[in-house]
Amino acid sequence: MYSKKIVFIEPSVALEEIYGGLAKVGAVSPPLNLLLLAAIVRERGYAPHIIDCPALGLTYGDVIGRLKKINPRFVGLTAMTPHIMQAGKLAKAIKAAVPEAIILLGGAHISSVPEETMLRFPDIDIGFIGEADYSLPELLDTVNKGNAASTVKGTISREHSQLINTGQRGEKIKLDDLPLYAWDILEGFPYIYKTPLFAAHRTPATPILTSRGCPGKCIFCYSGCHKTISTYSAEYIINMLKHLKERYDIREFMLFDDNFVTFRENLKKLLNMLIEKKLDLTWSCNARVDMVNQEMLNLMAKAGCWQISYGIETGNQRIMDLLGKNITKEKVCRAIDMARSAGIRTVGFFMIGHFGETQETIDETIEFACNCGLDDFRMTFFTPLPGTKASLMADEYGAFENEWEGMNLFSPVFIPRCLTKKQLIENQKRAMRKFFFRPRPVLSYLKMVKNPIIALRGAYMLGQYVLKGNNH
Known part of the structure; x- marks a missing residue:
């Protein structure tokens, strides 16, 4: 029986890299996408955790320490283009320290250039193309049953040294059917956020x-x-x-x-x-x-x-x-x-x-x-x-x-x-x-x-x- 633990991570990005001279007044916002995905997979019986590196001021070493304690089956990262390099570096560190974890990546960047992203960051196992509200829980169940990720629509994965892109899902997300965001598992919310x-x-x-x-x-x-x-x-x-x-x-x-x-x-x-x-x-x-x-x-x-x-x-x-x-x-x-x-x-x-x-x-x-x-x-x-x-x-x-x-x-x-x-x-x-x-x-x-x-x-x-x- 595979572990139902999944850790969602907002990669560590120094505010100086985003805001330059405005770092001291830069915003740190809750990772809304991860909060929603955590709530969705929790409804499916999974045990989600969220590590928000920018809000908590965590280094890659801190993240690895937390992952070793949790011992998750899946690790989900998110990144838009300004943060994609940090996500790639973190994936490499996770793969070296926790090699059995399956590393997932979602967000606007990989949705826009999926093949280029997967080729550039070989430590990413599976990426999501477009909205992952339906794709993620289906993928977790599929992989835990021993089936290939390439059977899940809305993903890009590695199979026999090849990239398999299944394209975006066609169905429209019914937002009212989704649970409320999992604010309860977000450490320090709302007071540590700027x-x-x-x-x-x-x-x-x-x-x-x-x-x-x-x-x-x-x-x-x-x-x-x-x-x-x-x-x-x-x-x-x-x-x-x-x-x-x-x-x-x-x-x-x-x-x-x-x-x-x-x-x-x-x-x-x-x-x-x-x-x-x-x-x-x-x-x-x-x-x-x-x-x-x-x-x-x-x-x-x-x-x-x-x-x-x-x-x-x-x-x-x-x-x-x-x-x-x-x-x-x-x-x-x-x-x-x-x-x-x-x-x-x-x-x-x-x-x-x-x-x-x-x-x-x-x-x-x-x-x-x-x-x-x-x-x-x-x-x-x-x-x-x-x-x-x-x-x-x-x-x-x-x-x-x-x-x-x-x-x-x-x-x-x-x-x-x-x-x-x-x-x-x-x-x-x-x-x-x-x-x-x-x-x-x-x-x-x-x-x-x-x-x-x-x-x-x-x-x-x-x-x-x-x-x-x-x-x-």
């Missing part, structure tokens, strides 16, 4: 997901390429929120959905239920500028929404079109105005170094960001991630350092033809200084300093990010 700066103004706070996927087809994004679009019902979400509040005293949640407003009827029902049940929860979310309206935003504010983040990316219409945003600058301004009218704070996410970027388009973007009415501003570097349409187009538009370990969004790996890496970095710093050294963002931040922890982290962020840049 929220993204200015993403919450009450604590304890935690991120949640109420839907999957996005209807957008942006060329640089994983979501439109790989995920089906689905949502939990309003009733399921309310049950989740009540559970988090009653058991963990959660007072605020950050909706990490790619686009919270996709399912309008379900959204309206959820907002009305939040208002009626008086849960006293505040929250923030992400949305597309072309999918909000005044009625919706007013209801969101009444239901506790205090901040909304829009993916804007650029202030140049030609580049917006090239990115596949399917929005206009006018729609951006209108969405910001409507949020302000509803009393909701706005954050704009931008990137620099796009295909076709020039000094003139950068100047246009900075001016647009400063004059469109935003309360807050983020700017990272355009990064053609593996498996996205942008990764196939990059060589046509400039020089692309196609090395996975450098793709963290905080340092430029794609350099447009008319610019240099130094110019991109200097322009990012200039954009931050120009945006934040104005009355609107200063006043917006002052409204949030009731929480001293946020105030201190904010002051440090402004010093590091605005005055010194990211220093990656």
Whole structure:
């Protein structure tokens, strides 16, 4: 009889590798994907454990020590592209120390480039392609019965020195049939986790997901390429929120959905239920500028929404079109105005170094960001991630350092033809200084300093990010 023990691991990644000079204010969020998979396999009779290395500050040696004590049959790792090298190194260390363990890998990266990932990291035994909610429990049962992993749809595995890719599963995940996340086995939750700066103004706070996927087809994004679009019902979400509040005293949640407003009827029902049940929860979310309206935003504010983040990316219409945003600058301004009218704070996410970027388009973007009415501003570097349409187009538009370990969004790996890496970095710093050294963002931040922890982290962020840049 094989062991039913499985350990899920969030690989150890130094915050400096992700945030550079912003490491001290960098976020450490619960691994939502692992929490859900742990809950799913627990329902099937398995005994899951979660080791969250970044949150616990664990080294590879610490992980190996814990694995030897648990002695699991399976070890599941997760990684997006910025963390894939760490996952590969950890897999190698685990295979050397616990050779009998079957090492699994899931996440957006291996879903995008499965063969390349398996070839590069020979210590990974089985990978998952796409959502693993159904594939993982089926695989565990299949392997424990002595059958080949290659019989399970949605996987890539090794068989007689060959890679067998069974492709993505066809069926749609019924989210309401899934259990609540296994927060109870997450060591230190929620208190050891740090929220993204200015993403919450009450604590304890935690991120949640109420839907999957996005209807957008942006060329640089994983979501439109790989995920089906689905949502939990309003009733399921309310049950989740009540559970988090009653058991963990959660007072605020950050909706990490790619686009919270996709399912309008379900959204309206959820907002009305939040208002009626008086849960006293505040929250923030992400949305597309072309999918909000005044009625919706007013209801969101009444239901506790205090901040909304829009993916804007650029202030140049030609580049917006090239990115596949399917929005206009006018729609951006209108969405910001409507949020302000509803009393909701706005954050704009931008990137620099796009295909076709020039000094003139950068100047246009900075001016647009400063004059469109935003309360807050983020700017990272355009990064053609593996498996996205942008990764196939990059060589046509400039020089692309196609090395996975450098793709963290905080340092430029794609350099447009008319610019240099130094110019991109200097322009990012200039954009931050120009945006934040104005009355609107200063006043917006002052409204949030009731929480001293946020105030201190904010002051440090402004010093590091605005005055010194990211220093990656």
